[in-house]
Amino acid sequence: MAEATQEIDQVLKKSYGAGFVTDIEQDIIAPGLDENTVRFISAKKEEPEWLLQWRLSALRAWQRMTEPTWANVHYPKIDYQSISYFAAPKRPEDGPQSLDEVDPKLLETYEKLGIPLHERAILAGVAVDAVFDSVSVHTSFRGKLAEEGIIFMSFSEAVKEHPELVRKYLGTVVPVRDNYFAALNSAVFSDGSFVYIPEGVRCPMELSTYFRINAANTGQFERTLIIADKGSHVSYLEGCTAPQRDENQLHAAIVELVAHEDAEIKYSTVQNWYPGDEDGKGGIYNFVTKRGLCEGARSKISWTQVETGSAITWKYPSCVLKGDDSVGEFYSVALSNHRQQADTGTKMIHLGKRTRSTIVSKGISAGHGRQTYRGGVTIARSAEGARNYTQCDSLLIGGNCQAHTVPYVDVKNPTAKLEHEATTSRIGEDQLFYCRQRGLSEEDAVSLIVNGFAKEVLKELPMEFAVEAQKLLGVSLEGAIG
Amino acid sequence: MIEVQASQGPEDIALLRPQPNGRVEHAAAAPSLTALRRAAERALEQHGLPGRKDEAWRFTSVRGALEIAPSAPAELWSLERAGDDVRAHFAAEAFVLPVVDGVALVTAVDNLPAGVQLMALDDAHRSSVAPDPVSLAPERHFRALNTARFERGALLRIEGQLERPVHVIYVSTGVSVAHAKLHIEVVAGARATVIEHFVSPRKRGAVGQGGSADGAANVDVDAGPSGQGDAPPPTLLNAVTDVRVGPNAELEHVRVHRSTQLLVGDVATELGKDARYHSRVVTLGGPLMRLSLHLAFTGKGGSATLEGAYHVAGRDHVDHHTRVEHRASHCTSQQDYRGVIDGHGTSVFDGIAWVHQNALVSEAHQQNRNLLLSDTAVAHTKPHLEIDTDSVVASHGATVGSIDEDQVFYLRSRGMRESQARALLTFAFVRELLQRIGDEGTRKRVEEAMAERLPDGMGLLELFGETA
Numbered sequence: 001m002a003e004a005t006q007e008i009d010q011v012l013k014k015s016y017g018a019g020f021v022t023d024i025e026q027d028i029i030a031p032g033l034d035e036n037t038v039r040f041i042s043a044k045k046e047e048p049e050w051l052l053q054w055r056l057s058a059l060r061a062w063q064r065m066t067e068p069t070w071a072n073v074h075y076p077k078i079d080y081q082s083i084s085y086f087a088a089p090k091r092p093e094d095g096p097q098s099l100d101e102v103d104p105k106l107l108e109t110y111e112k113l114g115i116p117l118h119e120r121a122i123l124a125g126v127a128v129d130a131v132f133d134s135v136s137v138h139t140s141f142r143g144k145l146a147e148e149g150i151i152f153m154s155f156s157e158a159v160k161e162h163p164e165l166v167r168k169y170l171g172t173v174v175p176v177r178d179n180y181f182a183a184l185n186s187a188v189f190s191d192g193s194f195v196y197i198p199e200g201v202r203c204p205m206e207l208s209t210y211f212r213i214n215a216a217n218t219g220q221f222e223r224t225l226i227i228a229d230k231g232s233h234v235s236y237l238e239g240c241t242a243p244q245r246d247e248n249q250l251h252a253a254i255v256e257l258v259a260h261e262d263a264e265i266k267y268s269t270v271q272n273w274y275p276g277d278e279d280g281k282g283g284i285y286n287f288v289t290k291r292g293l294c295e296g297a298r299s300k301i302s303w304t305q306v307e308t309g310s311a312i313t314w315k316y317p318s319c320v321l322k323g324d325d326s327v328g329e330f331y332s333v334a335l336s337n338h339r340q341q342a343d344t345g346t347k348m349i350h351l352g353k354r355t356r357s358t359i360v361s362k363g364i365s366a367g368h369g370r371q372t373y374r375g376g377v378t379i380a381r382s383a384e385g386a387r388n389y390t391q392c393d394s395l396l397i398g399g400n401c402q403a404h405t406v407p408y409v410d411v412k413n414p415t416a417k418l419e420h421e422a423t424t425s426r427i428g429e430d431q432l433f434y435c436r437q438r439g440l441s442e443e444d445a446v447s448l449i450v451n452g453f454a455k456e457v458l459k460e461l462p463m464e465f466a467v468e469a470q471k472l473l474g475v476s477l478e479g480a481i482g
Numbered sequence: 483m484i485e486v487q488a489s490q491g492p493e494d495i496a497l498l499r500p501q502p503n504g505r506v507e508h509a510a511a512a513p514s515l516t517a518l519r520r521a522a523e524r525a526l527e528q529h530g531l532p533g534r535k536d537e538a539w540r541f542t543s544v545r546g547a548l549e550i551a552p553s554a555p556a557e558l559w560s561l562e563r564a565g566d567d568v569r570a571h572f573a574a575e576a577f578v579l580p581v582v583d584g585v586a587l588v589t590a591v592d593n594l595p596a597g598v599q600l601m602a603l604d605d606a607h608r609s610s611v612a613p614d615p616v617s618l619a620p621e622r623h624f625r626a627l628n629t630a631r632f633e634r635g636a637l638l639r640i641e642g643q644l645e646r647p648v649h650v651i652y653v654s655t656g657v658s659v660a661h662a663k664l665h666i667e668v669v670a671g672a673r674a675t676v677i678e679h680f681v682s683p684r685k686r687g688a689v690g691q692g693g694s695a696d697g698a699a700n701v702d703v704d705a706g707p708s709g710q711g712d713a714p715p716p717t718l719l720n721a722v723t724d725v726r727v728g729p730n731a732e733l734e735h736v737r738v739h740r741s742t743q744l745l746v747g748d749v750a751t752e753l754g755k756d757a758r759y760h761s762r763v764v765t766l767g768g769p770l771m772r773l774s775l776h777l778a779f780t781g782k783g784g785s786a787t788l789e790g791a792y793h794v795a796g797r798d799h800v801d802h803h804t805r806v807e808h809r810a811s812h813c814t815s816q817q818d819y820r821g822v823i824d825g826h827g828t829s830v831f832d833g834i835a836w837v838h839q840n841a842l843v844s845e846a847h848q849q850n851r852n853l854l855l856s857d858t859a860v861a862h863t864k865p866h867l868e869i870d871t872d873s874v875v876a877s878h879g880a881t882v883g884s885i886d887e888d889q890v891f892y893l894r895s896r897g898m899r900e901s902q903a904r905a906l907l908t909f910a911f912v913r914e915l916l917q918r919i920g921d922e923g924t925r926k927r928v929e930e931a932m933a934e935r936l937p938d939g940m941g942l943l944e945l946f947g948e949t950a
Contacts, residue, residue, distance in 0.1 A: 070537070381857070381858075394867075394869065396869065396871070396874070398872055399839065399842075400839070401872060402868070402869060402870045405867040406864065407866070409861070409863045409882060410860075410862045410863075411852070411854065411860065411862075412859075414855060414856060414859055414883075414884040416882060416883065417882075417884075418881060418882040418883060419879075420865070420880040420881065421877070421879045422865075422867065422878045422879070423877040424867055424874060424875075424876040424877070425875050426872035426874070
């Protein structure tokens with residue numbers, strides 16, 4: 001046992017593999033946030049007047065709001081005036097035309113992350129819109145997608161090339177005043193991805209953005225907008241990893257999804273940002289607002305997430321099921337080890353008739369990890385025959401971790417059928433014993449059990465992600481029993 | 483959980499005004515009690531009363547209660563008469579403590595069984611048997627208001643193995659605001675059943691204007707909320723019950739809520755080593771019925787079941803909050819709340835099972851099931867687990883739905899009328915919990931009362947072979 005414990009300790013103490021800093025020059029404005037900051041960002045990105053005004057209204061709303069405190073997470077107060085709100089790689093005006101022209105240091109970063117852009121593009125058939133800090137550097141396969149009429153570009157490009165689409169949908173799912181961090185993002189958002197799938201088109205490949213936080217002291221305010229027009233289908237992959245830093249970094253992103261009649265959006269996330277060291281020093285603050293609107297009848301939005309990183313995760317990918325017969329899904333594995341804190345879950349708001357939603361949430365806490373599932377299911381009076389199934393299970397490893405489950409259920413229609421189940425337990429001694437007795441090492445056994453525990457969610461992930469996610473779970477948890 | 487502070491300031495709230503001609507000030511209270519009252523008064527000034535922004539009161543508005551100004555108390559003799567009237571509904575040998583207008587009539591009880599001690603809280607504080615305050619729930623909001631303003635509380639101390647239950651009946655003579663306080667102490671090794679009944683006054687006398695006793699003499703323990711007729715001005719009963727169950731002692735604690743009053747109840751229970759506690763709550767409507775049940779295991783090996791059955795109709799608003807704290811190891815808790823919601827009724831369930839870090843080998847289960855019978859019924863449910871250790875087995879579940887049409891079809895195929903089939907399925911949904919009430923008389927009474935409230939429910943008891 002002592003030997004096993006040592007091994008386990010080693011695995012647990014394993015430092016963050018993706019921790020490195022790429023040393024390239026950046027355009028950074030002085031820390032602080034006021035109207036001038038917003039005007040600077042907007043001017044820098046050559047945005048139209050309406051967008052500037054929109055940002056300013058968000059800023060004014062944010063200034064009147066107070067930071068929410070209801071989540072079960074604890075962190076020192078954030079000084080929003082000490083954050084720099086804009087960072088872009090230099091030479092954006094004569095940006096690279098092809099991969100060869102890309103700053104080799106940037107490419108090196110991607111290499112370290114294991115995202116060989118060109119290889120991945122060819123072999124895996126995945127188009128990558130890589131975001132390095134705040135400005136999109138390279139967008140591949142745009143030509144191929146354009147043939148189908150699909151728009152997949154960085155947000156700032158979309159503002160220039162398709163202002164009518166951006167203007168029509170921006171802020172319709174997550175309004176400017178939605179919450180504190182959404183207002184902050186709306187005021188200072190830097191860049192992100194924009195996707196439009198035209199009517200009846202099935203996106204021929206999985207769209208993917210890898211972005212990473214670089215440059216210390218820079219909050220990153222990502223904004224993603226995905227619109228699936230009638231009868232279209234898209235699967236979007238999001239994955240993140242950040243270099244090791246001591247200073248806490250704030251990340252307040254917004255993702256908005258709109259699915260029209262018969263459209264389907266599948267949004268998958270693997271989040272592996274720097275979680276801080278064993279004592280909780282450093283690490284990313286991940287305060288994200290993600291929401292999808294099932295606008296049309298028979299539309300479907302599916303969220304799948306594997307959350308292993310960040311010091312603090314605070315996110316609730318949600319679905320507003322407005323169209324009749326629309327479907328919302330949420331599959332989540334969240335892991336918190338060391339001093340990580342995660343308050344995550346989902347909201348399913350049933351408005352349309354016969355709307356259905358499924359929630360499967362698996363929380364794993366180890367070390368001093370703190371894990372909260374917070375979910376809301378609301379059945380409005382109009383949601384005739386709505387159906388929800390919720391399952392949230394927590395797995396505890398070690399006596400110092402916490403697992404909280406806070407489901408809110410509000411029903412105003414008697415034809416609704418709603419079930420909620422949750423369990424909390426530790427890894428069974430008998431399960432471990434069984435595996436050990438078959439010759440598995442303790443850490444292999446734990447890994448096996450944890451992966452089995454999370455299987456329901458992992459199987460929802462696209463192939464490439466599923467492998468990565470399994471590896472992540474394994475690395476973060478192997479033999480956490482000691 | 484961080485609660486937003488009450489938005490209500492102490493000014494302008496009618497409920498917080500002092501009671502005209504109140505007796506509290508005159509009583510030469512024991513110093514320890516006076517100190518408690520002062521602290522509560524300060525907490526009240528600091529936190530006020532809850533508003534919608536308090537997480538625990540999100541769905542339950544107490545605005546109606548805040549607008550009620552305290553009226554002058556009834557004459558003591560009219561309280562006594564109401565108390566006598568209440569006792570008349572029970573067998574002569576039954577042990578009944580009437581609490582009229584929040585005043586526990588301890589001196590009126592003369593047939594105390596051996597091993598039972600009953601005294602006014604004031605006297606208890608003055609003597610050596612002063613109850614340790616159960617310090618689970620923070621003194622704030624309605625609890626603080628209760629401590630600051632209650633007129634005469636009671637200490638019920640049980641030392642033996644009681645064969646028969648203790649009935650505590652809360653009635654009102656029509657006074658607008660009443661605060662009742664009861665301490666129940668079951669000492670080591672003792673066993674008892676305590677049944678608290680909250681019943682409606684059949685008629686409200688104009689006690690505020692000089693104490694006409696007419697209202698007081700017409701209390702009917704079997705009258706439930708009718709929800710019809712001329713609405714008299716609302717009255718509020720704010721009842722706090724503190725319970726301490728000693729090592730290896732056992733208490734069955736039944737509460738039957740059948741009141742047309744606004745009712746804010748607060749129960750705090752501490753369980754000692756190997757103590758056993760069964761809370762059985764039956765709530766039959768009410769314009770505002772809020773129960774906060776807070777329980778903590780302070781010694782190893784305790785076990786607790788918290789059960790609740792509720793029926794909500796008309797414009798009833800029923801809100802059950804439970805909070806079970808595992809502070810010691812090897813304890814087991816089971817929560818099971820089930821309810822039927824009809825008409826424009828609203829039900830709120832908010833249950834917390836909190837397992838502390840040092841509470842090893844804990845087991846905590848929680849369940850809330852709701853049956854919606856009408857298009858306008860509303861159910862809010864939030865079963866909530868807070869687990870701070872890995873040595874635990876915990877689960878919770880919640881369901882909301884309507885009657886299963888397949889089951890209705892099955893019963894109809896056996897020749898049952900549709901309305902009858904629905905009534906049967908509805909009744910069966912909650913009956914299981916009612917049946918666990920140990921005292922036969924009470925069990926029958928609540929089963930009948932529950933059946934009466936169901937559409938086409940009158941024939942039900944016959945079906946179950948329990949003719950009244």
